Amino acid sequence: MNAPSHAQYRHIETRRIAGSGGAIVEGIDLSTDLPDHVLAEIRAALLDNCVIFFRDQRLTPEQQLRFARRWGEIHLHPFMQGMADYPEILEIIKTPEDKKNFGGSWHTDQMFSPQPAMGTILYALEVPSAGGDTMFTNQYLAYESLSDGMKTLCSQLRTVCVGDNFKQHGGVSRAARYDREMTHMKVKQPGNVQTTSVHPLVRTHPETGRKALYIGGHVQRFDGMTDEESEPLIDFLKRHSVRPEFTCRFRWETGSVAFWDNRCTQHFAVNDYPAETRIMRRITVCGDTPF
Numbered sequence: 001m002n003a004p005s006h007a008q009y010r011h012i013e014t015r016r017i018a019g020s021g022g023a024i025v026e027g028i029d030l031s032t033d034l035p036d037h038v039l040a041e042i043r044a045a046l047l048d049n050c051v052i053f054f055r056d057q058r059l060t061p062e063q064q065l066r067f068a069r070r071w072g073e074i075h076l077h078p079f080m081q082g083m084a085d086y087p088e089i090l091e092i093i094k095t096p097e098d099k100k101n102f103g104g105s106w107h108t109d110q111m112f113s114p115q116p117a118m119g120t121i122l123y124a125l126e127v128p129s130a131g132g133d134t135m136f137t138n139q140y141l142a143y144e145s146l147s148d149g150m151k152t153l154c155s156q157l158r159t160v161c162v163g164d165n166f167k168q169h170g171g172v173s174r175a176a177r178y179d180r181e182m183t184h185m186k187v188k189q190p191g192n193v194q195t196t197s198v199h200p201l202v203r204t205h206p207e208t209g210r211k212a213l214y215i216g217g218h219v220q221r222f223d224g225m226t227d228e229e230s231e232p233l234i235d236f237l238k239r240h241s242v243r244p245e246f247t248c249r250f251r252w253e254t255g256s257v258a259f260w261d262n263r264c265t266q267h268f269a270v271n272d273y274p275a276e277t278r279i280m281r282r283i284t285v286c287g288d289t290p291f
């Protein structure tokens with residue numbers, strides 16, 4: 001299991017929020033230009049905990065971008081329109097006039113890309129008085145808790161992941177749905193960017209070497225099988241991977257930052273604040289080809 005790390009950090013302190021993962025990192029001001037040795041400890045904390053959180057930050061778009069660029073190139077969302085002055089930053093806004101929220105189902109970010117985002121850095125500008133939490137699940141645990149027979153079967157399968165999954169949404173496109181359901185989230189045409197990709201169902205984390213179940217809302221079917229043939233096992237794996245003991249739940253405050261590793265987690269933005277406003281700024285960092 002994913003035992004809490006006993007790593008001795010010198011520049012940060014970490015505090016687990018759940019048995020499965022998720023840790024608050026203390027002692028860091030993300031608005032500053034962090035030295036390499038501090039960044040190395042933040043990386044270790046991310047790898048140990050799958051998702052890390054920082055409280056009481058004050059970040060300009062430039063400062064959030066500078067922190068994000070320390071991890072790699074910025075992954076531009078092929079469908080979502082970024083901020084006018086900062087196209088690399090996506091503002092996630094939900095106000096009382098919106099019924100739906102962005103990210104309100106279990107998924108891992110941009111899984112439909114050939115090289116999905118390695119990580120996502122989400123900064124809270126305004127949060128509801130209660131609600132609007134984000135849940136995370138540990139996909140290492142989801143894999144490790146399968147039977148040997150199921151592990152073997154899963155390791156032979158590849159998934160077809162679709163960015164604009166008409167089939168799952170009654171034949172309605174992402175643009176039409178978002179237009180109808182969200183006032184502030186604007187969808188653009190992806191141009192010639194690839195938005196359907198095939199990935200291994202079990203992936204090896206390139207930094208930890210551990211195996212994780214790679215499943216989420218963008219998975220439509222198994223490669224080489226029909227939707228109907230794929231559905232029972234996909235349904236089981238989706239349900240299995242979000243068992244309560246694999247999850248943690250983060251309560252946002254203004255100034256909180258979450259940084260999650262999309263290579264070993266799924267997340268779910270809880271939509272339970274109908275009368276309030278939530279405003280976040282999100283940056284995704286490019287990742288590798290899953291193997």
Ligand SMILES: O=C(O)CCC(=O)C(=O)O
Nearest residue numbers: 092102103109134269282
């Ligand atoms: O708003 C959130 O808590 C998360 C939304 C989401 O899915 C994302 O930023 O990737």
Ligand SMILES: [Fe+2]
Nearest residue numbers: 103108109267
């Ligand atoms: Fe997401």
